[in-house]
Amino acid sequence: MELANWVPAGSDTGLPSAARLYDYLLGGGHNFAADRALAEELLVVEPNARAIARHNRSFLRRAVLYMIDQGVQQFLDLGSGIPTVGNVHEVARRAAPETRVVYVDFEDIAVAHSRRILAADPLAAIVQEDLTEPTAVLDAASRTGLLDLAEPVGLLAVSVLHFVSSTADAAGALGVYRDAVASGSHLALSHATADLQPVEMAGIVEVMKRSANPVFPRSHAEVHGFFLGFDVVDPGVVPVPRWRPERAADDDPASAGLFAGVGHKG
Template sequence: MTERSGWVPDDVDTGLPSAARLYDYLLGGGHNFAADRALAEKFLLAQPNARTIARLNRAFLRRAVLHLAAGGVRQFLDLGSGIPTVGNVHEVARRADPGARVVYVDFEDVAVAHSRLMLEHDEQAAVVQEDLTDPAAVLAAARGTGLLDFTEPVGVLVVGVLHFVPPEKDPTAVVAAYRDAVAPGSGLAVSQFTADLQPVEMAGIVEVMKKSMNPMFPRSCAEITALFSGFDLVEPGVVPLPLWRPEEGAVQEGDPGRAGILAGVGHKR
């Protein structure tokens, strides 16, 4: 028996777990189903630090957006944006500039449905339902919102999502297509699971996620760094989540390598 609620699109199979809803559960959200929670518990067995990692990844997103906004970026394309939760990109960006504009991109039905509800009366943000691995379709849909001016710098956010893109989709080429579409001065923020930091735990996560609609493909530091071709990496480069420009006074929670995810930000030349 599967769950069904008024906020769930009719064609969603609530018995098939998804990465977006698993992430929502790890962050303490309420837009997930029994199948997602069951998978999340297996995820936690493989990686007991998973809730902390989810929170660290969300914190990196916030710091990356604020960094780009401080450099003059006033529009953002958030690829694989997931289910709305506190501290969304448009909320963070508008701390720097109330006029900041955001287009969210996701293909997961529940994520898109909730984003549309949340943004229903927001004229400076929108969501499009597309697959980030089809840049032509994403860029056309983003332009169609009328919110992004690609002659001006855009912050391209690929946070916590590329590890769901299989090698045959060529994530480096996918990111390069977005790089080529944006103006000089644009930014790229990436975070991605890696086996470089905790190989045993990562192997367990890969096995767990094979049972979901979103298998996982960790990548090495070299592979993640290669995504920034055409961008100047800002200091400290590609590093574990907690080490990317931590806020002044931030307390490190144990070994940064336990974050399991590498992250970086670059500026287009």
């Protein structure tokens, strides 16, 4: 796997990336020795890291299915990362086979692998852009022919905005996406926070400083603020396993590490 043909020439596989750490925590195989080593350090400071990753992936699935139930037939997945099992197009197609998906990421390896697995899929594509440049993202996504801004869009910002520093104005970028999409669109978002486990999150922040993607956790109020212009649906912005669980959660929601929510544009 270290020399797999999905790795672009010249890629720095010695610098861990958040996407590949996430893939490793979920049990995927698209990661390298440096990613695995840093992930093991992450598990020392946050022993629940694998459970948090699974909770986040489960939230993505529930949010996508909820949006499909609300009539959404196309998705824009911002910061999609390595396409591990349970991707948006896999989840969506089981419920609505004609669903269109445009993935967005700027990391070379994530983009290269996405292009490889999506090559034969006419209803899904990846564009290499920075989510904090929404005009460029929307232009590139529209050029794929899979995103129609006149129809409701499912915007996904799942476990990605905590890699955007405060100086990059994530809220401003989301505002551009919000204004561009049609009424009936939705935003699903999950975000790291120190509100639930401050000690563990401080450890995660320190570990991730040695990766390509430092973490910037935000408070509940700050995460809720990302939904400006959207009507947040029940149960609101909550610990990630508490967003419309399919069964009663047995674990302590304080150990979730992430807040999550879904908003609707009226």
